Structure formats: structure tokens, C-alpha cells
Amino acid sequence: MSNSISFSPQAAGFLIEKQYSMLTEHLHAARDEAFADVQLRTSGEEIPEAKQPLDSGFIDLPERLLNGEDDLLENIESAAKSLRDRIDRMVVLGIGGSYMGLRALFEALCDPYHNELSREARGGNPRLYFEGNNLDNDSMSSLLNLLKTQCVDPKELADRWGIVVISKSGGTLETAAAFRIFREALEEYYGADSPEATELVVPVTGETGKLRDLSNARGYQQTFPIPDGVGGRFSVFTAVGLFPAAVLGIDIRALLQGAADMTEWCRTKPAGENPVLDYVATCHLLERDHGMDVRVLSTWGNRLESTGLWYDQLLAESLGKHERGATPLTVVNTRDLHSRGQQHQEGKRDRVISNIIPGDPASSPISLPEAPDGLDQDLLNRIAGKTIPELLQAAIEGTNQAYAEDQRPTTDLKLSKIDAYSMGQLLQLFMLATAIEGRLIGINPYGQPGVEAYKNNMGRILYGS
Structure with a gap:
């Protein structure tokens, strides 16, 4: 240690x-x-009633994941690589603990101008955008417009985008509304019956709830669980934070080892x-x-x-x-x-x-640097x-x-x-x-x-x- x-x-x-x-x-x-x-x-x-809810599962979760519990860590890494190789823009939908931990990791560990870099300079990792964390019409409209104008050929990697939607219950209106809106945009771009319509959307949600039911009904190919016993604001080391972080190329095993x-x-x-x-x-x-x-x-x-x-x-x-x-x-x-x-x-x-x-x-x-003679007015x-x-x-x-x-x-x-x-x-x-x-x-x-x-x-x- x-x-x-x-x-x-x-x-x-x-x-x-x-x-x-x-x-x-x-x-x-x-x-x-x-x-x-x-x-x-x-x-x-x-x-006991005084201890309900008891969301203490975050405490030993990093060790359990590193020890191979349910092969979840390996599955996250594999699915993250697959998504990373297929898209150049990742839209993460979530609010509160469903996105704030990832945002902390992104700003701390990725280049401050990550989205401005070429894909090669980004290490082959996609750009990242957050939505579903507020009810700001102009912000949402601008992102939709950016995707529409910048992504024009779904066959080109540089023009491909996907969604990671994060909500334990699926009942949080801000995220649910954004998901419906961006899901419609994604299906319009790739085709509602296309493989991409289900393969480039990754829900991270509880084992039960509205988002789980919708994911099952739509047939999304990859869905990750938010375990019972881990509350939203304590969920950064679940798939909530780990999956999109891995898509961005962050070393999630080092994260978990530190934790x-x-x-x-x-x-x-x-x-x-x-x-x-x-x-x-x-x-x-x-x-x-x-x-x-x-x-x-x-x-x-x-x-x-x-x-x-x-x-x-x-x-x-x-x-x-x-x-x-x-x-x-x-x-x-x-x-x-x-x-x-x-x-x-x-x-x-x-x-x-x-x-x-x-x-x-x-x-x-x-x-x-030292300024030349006559240009040291700032006395530096x-x-x-x-x-x-x-x-x-x-x-x-x-x-x-x-x-x-x-x-x-x-x-x-x-x-x-x-x-x-x-x-x-x-x-x-x-x-x-x-x-x-x-x-x-x-x-x-x-x-x-x-x-x-x-x-x-x-x-x-x-x-x-």
C-alpha cells in the first residue's frame, strides 16, 4: 500500500x-x-430504521472490483474499448452523482483542451459532452446543433457519436427528458432500425427502474448496473464513473487501487x-x-x-x-x-x-522569460x-x-x-x-x-x- x-x-x-x-x-x-x-x-x-437507507457499499467496492467480482471490471474495460473505437464524440447524460464524479476525473486527468485536439493527440479517445444535468434549453439546443452540423457521414469515424445515459432509477426528469431527445437525434442520424441505434447507446442504471425497463424494451446491447447499496453521490467507482472514464482512456485500475x-x-x-x-x-x-x-x-x-x-x-x-x-x-x-x-x-x-x-x-x-532592455516595465x-x-x-x-x-x-x-x-x-x-x-x-x-x-x-x- x-x-x-x-x-x-x-x-x-x-x-x-x-x-x-x-x-x-x-x-x-x-x-x-x-x-x-x-x-x-x-x-x-x-x-434498523435509523440506518435506512444504508448505502455503505462504496467503502469496499474498489477492492471487490479489483479482485474480479462478477468480472465487472473486465467487462467495463472491454465494452469501453469497443465504444471508444467506434465513436469520436461521447454524450454523457446524467445529473448530480451520475455525472459529477466523471466530470471531476475528466478535468483532472484529461488534457484541459481535450475536445479541441485531434483524435491522434487525444490518444484515440472520443470528445466528451455533458447534458441531462440541467434544464437549459439553449445549452441542449447548441449541443444538438453541433452534432447535426459536425457529424454528417455515419460511416466516417470522425462523424460518429454515441450516448452514455446514467440514472439509477431512470425517474430523474432532467436526465430522462434529455435521453429521449438525444435518443431521437441518434436514431434519426443512424436509422432507428440500424445496429448503431442500439450498439452506440450504453445505459448505466439500477437493476430495476424506468431506465432499466426502457433499456430492456429497446434492446440495448450493453447495459451496466449501478449496484444496490451505493448511492448516487458515492457512485464514482461504479460503472457510473468507471465506464465513461475508461472510454476516455483513463486508467481505471489505478483509480480503484488508489481508492x-x-x-x-x-x-x-x-x-x-x-x-x-x-x-x-x-x-x-x-x-x-x-x-x-x-x-x-x-x-x-x-x-x-x-x-x-x-x-x-x-x-x-x-x-x-x-x-x-x-x-x-x-x-x-x-x-x-x-x-x-x-x-x-x-x-x-x-x-x-x-x-x-x-x-x-x-x-x-x-x-x-527575461524581457529585453527597455521592456521590463512590469519589473518581472x-x-x-x-x-x-x-x-x-x-x-x-x-x-x-x-x-x-x-x-x-x-x-x-x-x-x-x-x-x-x-x-x-x-x-x-x-x-x-x-x-x-x-x-x-x-x-x-x-x-x-x-x-x-x-x-x-x-x-x-x-x-x-
Whole structure:
């Protein structure tokens, strides 16, 4: 087991060793309960009402997949290669946890200008487009128009496109409506009775539900399950995230290995040596003892912004219940230091800032060139030769120092680099931390009653029942 993440709190005098030591027993108990939930879910015992729903299956899922459970991982890789070789544009339809994890992986692990590159420069992988995550008529219309105008010959690989539709129940209106619309466009392009009409649509859904029934009725050649016991926002390491990630050429085995190693680290190491428990303890104590119920995830660099947005949903829907729960907020620095930095530095003392520091860049460091005589009006010649990563590190250190001097607590989650393994570790860390904190504070981290209320009201308004 190796680890690519380190955690260190810079709590600026807010937390003392006594607070940590007094919490340790409760923290370990919450960790043990979260892991015991894995066994309870499959034991056949009656699940207590307070633990329903019990979507703890994500915890050991990476290890089970790597160990060959149901040959699912091999099937995902095989089907992904088949789809990758047949299309040049992939439209992913899903909302919430059905697309946010993939978006985090795509932005972290693929080229920032992936869709602008030639197929060869993309490594033979298709372009990616997201829809079905909102009800934006103009956005949907633009994508439909792009497909219609850019894809003109279904016999040419460069003009071929397919759909991956993701919904556990199939009952989420945003995704269901988008699927009907894009399915009609796809069938019009290839022909409703063509092999492509069923071979280039891949549903990822539950074993039962509206999308499963539709998939069976239409005869789609490949359908992947979303397992029972894994909720949508915890589903990134199911086929929800893994299948489209594999189509994009992402190393899904490295993702799963990172997640499995983080799970083992969390399960076996005590507080003080365990980044999951230490992150939970720091955030919990700052909220409980100092009223800091705003959690700012400060991602340094553009590639992790969608990871922050994914975590926003994870934390908000899991712990935002019963008039409790911290409010998550994602910022991207140094960009947002010029928009939100003032408030974080001198606004209300209600927040803890958690930095995600990306580590070594994937590309060669860019050096600041020296300007010729007479063109140094910006006075940058004095730092000519320094690299962009060096400038970023100075910004991180300078910002943390400013917060510390004003008694503003921060934490640092440091990655060695952004790759598939480290992303597996990071996403699993956040999912484990959320489940454990829920058990620590007595809130079931699974289920989403507030979201169901909006869905029911929306249905009543539209259908009149």
C-alpha cells in the first residue's frame, strides 16, 4: 500500500492537543461503525430504521472490483474499448452523482483542451459532452446543433457519436427528458432500425427502474448496473464513473487501487496517522467549538475545480439534514483570491479553508522569460527564470501565512501529483470522511429526503397528480 496524499492542519491556535485526544475515542468508534455498516448491509440482518437507507457499499467496492467480482471490471474495460473505437464524440447524460464524479476525473486527468485536439493527440479517445444535468434549453439546443452540423457521414469515424445515459432509477426528469431527445437525434442520424441505434447507446442504471425497463424494451446491447447499496453521490467507482472514464482512456485500475489503498489506510491507522480521521476531526472540532460551519475547499489550479464541486454535493446532501450540516464552497486559487479572497481574509470568522495542493505538474514547468532592455516595465526581470509551479507555491505559502497571521484556520491536503492513483485516493478520502463524520454526529449520511421533495413537487406540477 502506497499513499500519494498527506494532510496537515494549520489551525492557527484554534485546536489544542486536548481537544483532539478527547475526540479520538469517538472518532475511532465512528470509523468502526462506518466500516461495520458494510457488513450489516450484506448480513441479511434487519437494518434498523435509523440506518435506512444504508448505502455503505462504496467503502469496499474498489477492492471487490479489483479482485474480479462478477468480472465487472473486465467487462467495463472491454465494452469501453469497443465504444471508444467506434465513436469520436461521447454524450454523457446524467445529473448530480451520475455525472459529477466523471466530470471531476475528466478535468483532472484529461488534457484541459481535450475536445479541441485531434483524435491522434487525444490518444484515440472520443470528445466528451455533458447534458441531462440541467434544464437549459439553449445549452441542449447548441449541443444538438453541433452534432447535426459536425457529424454528417455515419460511416466516417470522425462523424460518429454515441450516448452514455446514467440514472439509477431512470425517474430523474432532467436526465430522462434529455435521453429521449438525444435518443431521437441518434436514431434519426443512424436509422432507428440500424445496429448503431442500439450498439452506440450504453445505459448505466439500477437493476430495476424506468431506465432499466426502457433499456430492456429497446434492446440495448450493453447495459451496466449501478449496484444496490451505493448511492448516487458515492457512485464514482461504479460503472457510473468507471465506464465513461475508461472510454476516455483513463486508467481505471489505478483509480480503484488508489481508492482501495485509502480505504485500508483509513481502516487500519489511528487518528494522527490517518488523513481521513484527521480531516474529519479538524473540520468537526472547528465547527463544534468555534462555529466554523462554512467549509471552503480551496483548489490550487484549474484541474481540481470539478473535484470541489463534486465534494460540494457529497457533503451538502450527506450531512445537510435536520437543520444541521456545514455549508461547502469551492474556490479555485489563485483565481478566486481576486474575488473571494477579501471575504475569506477579513469577513466573518465562520469558515475553515481546506487547500488541495496539486503537487508536481503533469507537463514540463514553464519558466518566466527575461524581457529585453527597455521592456521590463512590469519589473518581472527580477524573478525571470522562476517557473509557474514556483510562483504557485509562493502564492500558497503567502496566502496561508496571511490567514495564520489573522488567526484564520486552514488545512492542507497535498497530492504528490495529479494522476489516476492520487485521484482515486482523494475521492475515496472525501467519501469515507463524509460517512464517518455522519456517524460521528449522529446523522445518517445516506439518502436525500430534500431532493425527493422537489422531485415530487415537480412531478405534481407537470403531471397534475
